[in-house]
Amino acid sequence: MTEKPIKLLLVEDEHDFRETCARWMQRKGHHVTAVASGAEALGLCEQEVFEVAVFDMNMPGMSGMELLQRVQQAKIEMEVIILTGQGTIESAVSAMKLGACDYLTKPCALGDLEHHCQLARDLGQLRKENRQLKAVISRDRPRIPLIGKSPVMRDVTRMIEKIGPTDKPVLLQGESGTGKEVIARSIQLSSRLRDKPFVTINCAALPEQLVESELFGHTKGSFTGATADKPGLFEIADGGTLFIDEIGELPLSLQPKLLRVLEDGSMRRIGSHKELRVNVRIIAATNRDLSIEVRDGQFREDLFYRINVLSLHLPPLRDRDGDVDELIHHYLTPPWHIDDAAHHALVQYQWPGNVRQLINVLQRAMILADSNTITLDDLPDEIIHSFDGSAPLPARTPSPQPALAPHHANGQMRGIPTASSEAPATVKLDDIARAHVMDVLAQENGNKARTARRLGIHRRKLYRLLERFEANSHAEANSHAETES
Numbered sequence: 001m002t003e004k005p006i007k008l009l010l011v012e013d014e015h016d017f018r019e020t021c022a023r024w025m026q027r028k029g030h031h032v033t034a035v036a037s038g039a040e041a042l043g044l045c046e047q048e049v050f051e052v053a054v055f056d057m058n059m060p061g062m063s064g065m066e067l068l069q070r071v072q073q074a075k076i077e078m079e080v081i082i083l084t085g086q087g088t089i090e091s092a093v094s095a096m097k098l099g100a101c102d103y104l105t106k107p108c109a110l111g112d113l114e115h116h117c118q119l120a121r122d123l124g125q126l127r128k129e130n131r132q133l134k135a136v137i138s139r140d141r142p143r144i145p146l147i148g149k150s151p152v153m154r155d156v157t158r159m160i161e162k163i164g165p166t167d168k169p170v171l172l173q174g175e176s177g178t179g180k181e182v183i184a185r186s187i188q189l190s191s192r193l194r195d196k197p198f199v200t201i202n203c204a205a206l207p208e209q210l211v212e213s214e215l216f217g218h219t220k221g222s223f224t225g226a227t228a229d230k231p232g233l234f235e236i237a238d239g240g241t242l243f244i245d246e247i248g249e250l251p252l253s254l255q256p257k258l259l260r261v262l263e264d265g266s267m268r269r270i271g272s273h274k275e276l277r278v279n280v281r282i283i284a285a286t287n288r289d290l291s292i293e294v295r296d297g298q299f300r301e302d303l304f305y306r307i308n309v310l311s312l313h314l315p316p317l318r319d320r321d322g323d324v325d326e327l328i329h330h331y332l333t334p335p336w337h338i339d340d341a342a343h344h345a346l347v348q349y350q351w352p353g354n355v356r357q358l359i360n361v362l363q364r365a366m367i368l369a370d371s372n373t374i375t376l377d378d379l380p381d382e383i384i385h386s387f388d389g390s391a392p393l394p395a396r397t398p399s400p401q402p403a404l405a406p407h408h409a410n411g412q413m414r415g416i417p418t419a420s421s422e423a424p425a426t427v428k429l430d431d432i433a434r435a436h437v438m439d440v441l442a443q444e445n446g447n448k449a450r451t452a453r454r455l456g457i458h459r460r461k462l463y464r465l466l467e468r469f470e471a472n473s474h475a476e477a478n479s480h481a482e483t484e485s
């Protein structure tokens with residue numbers, strides 16, 4: 001499967017056989033460590049990582065089978081081949097049951113031994129990839145399309161295409177909710193690591209001790225609650241990408257450990273002396289200005305330069321012309337609609353929580369809406385209020401029209417079609433409402449807040465009514481025009 005040298009541990013008490021095997025495998029380019037006893041082997045496994053181990057079955061002291069058991073108990077990850085001079089079906093079955101991946105009988109040709117070691121190493125890699133994939137699948141979110149064609153987002157997309165294939169660390173900066181994680185994923189997908197693990201951690205979401213154990217893993221018993229050995233995200237992401245969100249929150253005490261793994265790929269699990277090597281591309285994100293954190297002594301300068309090889313600033317949503325509209329249409333799919341007033345309110349809002357807030361507002365509105373059309377009534381107060389204050393109603397909102405304003409006479413409202421007038425025989429409720437609302441609006445000199453108060457309705461409701469009246473009068477005007485032509 002691969003021609004890479006194997007990191008091999010050979011445990012064999014017979015001196016001549018051990019030396020011959022070791023020399024032969026070394027000549028083939030593999031990295032071999034040969035020892036004569038199980039006890040020595042266990043000690044070594046605590047210090048070093050081996051891909052494959054070959055255990056002789058019959059050794060004085062600890063037998064190959066016992067050694068296999070101890071290795072399994074200690075959860076040492078490597079593929080084990082058992083080698084014996086007296087091969088029986090029973091011993092082969094028990095070795096496999098104990099977790100050996102292969103079984104060879106002596107005498108065996110050295111070429112065969114190498115071949116079996118290669119198969120074992122490939123099997124180990126498949127197992128590792130499988131573990132990584134499982135971990136990644138459970139942590140990963142489905143791919144999210146990057147919505148937004150504003151000029152600033154086009155620049156971001158161009159940068160992603162340039163940055164992606166370099167495999168260099170990337171620092172993403174931008175306010176919360178601007179899409180840093182989505183961008184990180186896009187960068188990974190445009191890199192040659194696209195099929196490798198993409199693992200994420202949010203430093204702000206975890207207490208300090210947990211951040212360390214999540215990133216670097218731990219050994220059993222290294223702290224209260226560490227009931228088993230656990231690989232860290234660096235190991236899980238090995239060969240792929242690790243997205244470290246909110247890196248500005250990474251405790252100062254952990255920063256040297258991160259710097260080290262970034263510099264030469266070396267790290268240790270908490271509680272372990274064993275040095276591990278990983279090869280991980282880092283994409284880090286922050287909504288803080290890290291240079292200020294460096295100045296204030298909250299972030300190490302050397303780490304800052306290490307992660308800031310390539311940096312990308314994500315603009316806030318309020319600076320992305322046209323993107324709110326595009327996001328609304330992406331997330332509100334048929335049968336959902338949004339009316340013009342609500343649409344204007346969303347487009348004009350400043351979105352301090354950026355895309356995340358917009359998505360939340362739309363989801364909330366879909367829950368609150370009485371029909372499939374989202375109206376101002378379905379939007380949160382802060383959006384309505386900022387809409388009221390900062391922008392006039394959409395151009396189509398009718399200005400108060402005193403000429404239309406009816407007044408009460410004989411208990412009837414003037415200007416309203418009645419059964420005795422020449423207008424249609426049926427009095428539409430909408431027309432009555434319209435006449436009344438316009439009346440009050442005129443009396444209040446066009447002040448909508450006071451009008452709403454007098455009518456006993458929320459201002460949002462008034463806006464909706466005015467919108468509807470105007471839409472109806474447009475429709476009426478059009479139908480008159482059509483009849484006349």
Ligand SMILES: Nc1ncnc2c1ncn2[C@@H]1O[C@H](COP(=O)(O)OP(=O)(O)OP(=O)(O)O)[C@@H](O)[C@H]1O
Nearest residue numbers: 144145146147148176177178179180181182355356
């Ligand atoms: N351009 C975009 N297109 C589509 N969805 C987006 C876009 N940007 C962000 N989102 C969505 O907005 C939400 C927030 O995005 P994300 O988590 O990537 O933001 P963030 O900047 O990492 O936030 P934080 O700093 O709080 O971690 C997610 O649901 C994401 O899917």
